[in-house]
Amino acid sequence: MNNSIVRRLGLAASLAAFALTTTPALAVDQGDWLVRLRGIGVMPTSDSGGISPDLTGGSLEAQRAYVPELDITYMATENLGLELILATSPHDIDGQGAVAGLGKAADTWLLPPTLLLQWHFLPKGKVRPYVGAGINYTITYGENATASLENAFGGPTTVDLGNSLGWAVQAGVDIDVAENWFVNVDVKYIDINVDAEFRTGGTTRTADVGIDPVVFGIGVGYRF
Template identity: 40%
Template sequence: MAFHRLAVVAVAAGMLAAVFSQTTFAQSADLAPATGNWMVRLRAVNLTAANKSDAVPALAIPADAIQINNKVLPELDISYFFTPHLAAELILTYPQQHDVTVMQSALGGPTKIGNFRHLPPILTMQYHFTPESRFKPYVGAGINYTRISNVNLQVPGVGPLDLSKNSFGPALQAGFDYRLTERLYFNVDLKKTWISADVKMAGQTISKVKVDPWLLGIGLGYRF
């Protein structure tokens, strides 16, 4: 539900920015060129996991029954503009904790089995379509690296579980900046990343979890 609420806000913000961009189009030519090659953005991001997983017949766990919680998290990104159209963006946050729930198993209904932390930096290359205007849409593609730590998973009556510690996957991105002042920008950003981890018991892989989240963010940027 949080994702849908944030999506509605993002769409409304995009429509509002588009209206503003049309009403200020005549003024855009009078804008001073964007200042500086660096840009820093701070966003509130809603993470919505795909929650796909293999079945574990030995524990009567069906496919897609291993799930992590969705959450809102802070995100900091640092961008460098090589040209007015091309930029590289490094997306950062601090290690995020997620709860793990098995929705169905030999134990019955939903069972929380613990939590873990993950650190998911993303590096993308972006193309900005209209750098000379107030409304600046962009697309990007790159790579995600996820480091998993502090795994604390325990299946009652069975024993501890572990997760593979490293995951590499592609990342896609689309969004826009709306120029508020010479240096300050309003930003909406949507990313899709592919993240997976092996679930292990006694050193043996028993399932693969595909988190593959959507990340919808709203925030402010400062260019210098």
């Protein structure tokens, strides 16, 4: 590594350290409200079991999505917060295994309001890490079958995805940048599994679709 690069890295580190030490701490208190707006990536990690009764060698896999997310935290104490997460995301559902040739088989929207109990480790610090755990209820809407799925199933097909109740965990950090303003980095894992039903004429096919996304987010927040 040449001296020019070393000097630039050293200058960047010095400026970051100076900004952190000169930014006033928010000193989060009991009764405060923290509102964050993030850009998130929703990364599904699971696929379905077989499609019953006749395509058990095939499965379905929800694809990733990138959307905005709003969350609101109420500080019940200096350390304990209650956070409600609000976002909705569109997902393509692709065929896998014996139905991989379908490509995109369907699409849907997920609305997964999530309530988390958080522990904030350093409420008086400029850098405030936290962890959380809670529950999630996911509502599916806007389901549609693609032409490739309807051709494979033999005619017009109605897609019905059930809702899901599961758990969620979270870790993140708030970093002060100005009075009452902070930046936020956050990661969550949400347990989401939905029952899928495909009706084509008098034939009904079912599948258990596991979504189980890891959700990465970065954004800004404001304390009231």
